[in-house]
Amino acid sequence: MGLSKTDFMRGMQCPKMLWLDAHKPRLRKISDEKELQLQRGDEFGEQAKAMFGPYADVTDYIPNSKYLDKRKMIQNTKNAMRKGEENICEASFEYGGIFCAVDILHRVGDDLWELYEVKNSPEVRQEHIEDAGYQAWVLGKCGIRLDGVFVVYHYDDEDDPFEPVDVTEEAEAFGKTVEENLDRLLKIKGAKEEIHIPRGEHCEKPHECWYQDYCRMLENKT
Numbered sequence: 001m002g003l004s005k006t007d008f009m010r011g012m013q014c015p016k017m018l019w020l021d022a023h024k025p026r027l028r029k030i031s032d033e034k035e036l037q038l039q040r041g042d043e044f045g046e047q048a049k050a051m052f053g054p055y056a057d058v059t060d061y062i063p064n065s066k067y068l069d070k071r072k073m074i075q076n077t078k079n080a081m082r083k084g085e086e087n088i089c090e091a092s093f094e095y096g097g098i099f100c101a102v103d104i105l106h107r108v109g110d111d112l113w114e115l116y117e118v119k120n121s122p123e124v125r126q127e128h129i130e131d132a133g134y135q136a137w138v139l140g141k142c143g144i145r146l147d148g149v150f151v152v153y154h155y156d157d158e159d160d161p162f163e164p165v166d167v168t169e170e171a172e173a174f175g176k177t178v179e180e181n182l183d184r185l186l187k188i189k190g191a192k193e194e195i196h197i198p199r200g201e202h203c204e205k206p207h208e209c210w211y212q213d214y215c216r217m218l219e220n221k222t
């Protein structure tokens with residue numbers, strides 16, 4: 001059982017959230033407002049793919065399903081790099097079961113790249129830098145040379161809303177946190193027994209948890 005960027009980030013917020021995602025995802029309750037926010041984020045991400053001009057999108061799905069075919073995406077990424085593509089969207093990599101798909105990998109040299117993480121947000125927040133840092137760590141382990149790491153936020157300009165911010169230093173520093181927590185989170189994800197974490201501030205920050213009804217119900221039972 002591997003770990004994706006989403007798994008890692010959700011596990012860092014609350015280990016129980018990670019466990020529930022892996023074992024009881026049907027207990028999620030996502031508000032209509034959140035669904036809309038996620039949809040707008042996807043739309044903004046789609047538009048951003050062309051921010052450097054033509055691009056190759058390596059997204060692939062397991063036939064007749066909504067699930068990503070990660071193996072195929074990794075192979076598609078290798079092919080796109082070999083082919084000399086300048087911009088690769090959803091560029092996919094795996095290191096020891098740790099998977100990530102980079103929003104935009106932008107070529108700046110024969111063998112040199114910039115990583116762009118796109119967020120439909122009016123500002124760059126710490127969690128965005130950490131998302132980018134996780135990906136930079138995976139790419140580093142896969143031998144990809146990065147010249148810079150950027151978070152693209154939603155700037156208030158209809159004609160040019162894609163504003164990249166250089167977060168290279170902070171993102172690279174986050175690699176230590178990734179190293180220190182990977183094994184712990186992998187064990188939690190694969191654990192057979194449900195883990196127990198009391199509710200608290202972490203249920204709202206940095207992201208509203210979708211299992212709050214379930215955890216509240218468990219607490220009311222005890």
Ligand code: SF4
Nearest residue numbers: 014017203209212215
């Ligand atoms: S509601 Fe709180 S304790 Fe329960 S899974 Fe979510 S973040 Fe963790």
